[in-house]
Amino acid sequence: RSAELSAALKTLFVEKGDGWNGVMTGIVADLTGGAENAIARVDDVVRRHRVSEAAVQETAKVDAPASDQPVVVVLD
Numbered sequence: 001r002s003a004e005l006s007a008a009l010k011t012l013f014v015e016k017g018d019g020w021n022g023v024m025t026g027i028v029a030d031l032t033g034g035a036e037n038a039i040a041r042v043d044d045v046v047r048r049h050r051v052s053e054a055a056v057q058e059t060a061k062v063d064a065p066a067s068d069q070p071v072v073v074v075l076d
Contacts, residue, residue, distance in 0.1 A: 005049040012045050 013022040019034020020027050020041075027042070029035040 002049060005046070008045050008049060009042075012041065015041075017041055 013024055013026060015022045017034075018037045019032070020029035020038035027038045029038040
C-alpha cells in the first residue's frame with residue numbers, strides 16, 4: 001500500500017465515530033450500528049486513496065503483468 005494510504009489508516013485508527021473507536025492498530029466497534037459506521041469510514045478512506053493511486057499509475061503508465069491469480073486486499 002502507498003505511504004499516503006498507510007498514513008490515512010493510522011489517522012483513522014485513532015479517531016472515534018458513532019459506535020466505534022480507533023485503538024491505534026485497528027478499530028473496535030459496537031455490533032448495533034457501530035460496525036457499519038466503522039466499515040463505511042474505512043471504505044471512504046480506502047476509496048479516496050485508491051482513486052489517487054489509480055491516477056498516479058495511469059500517469060506513470062505502469063503495466064502490471066497479467067495474472068490468473070485473484071486479487072487479494074489485506075487491511076492490517
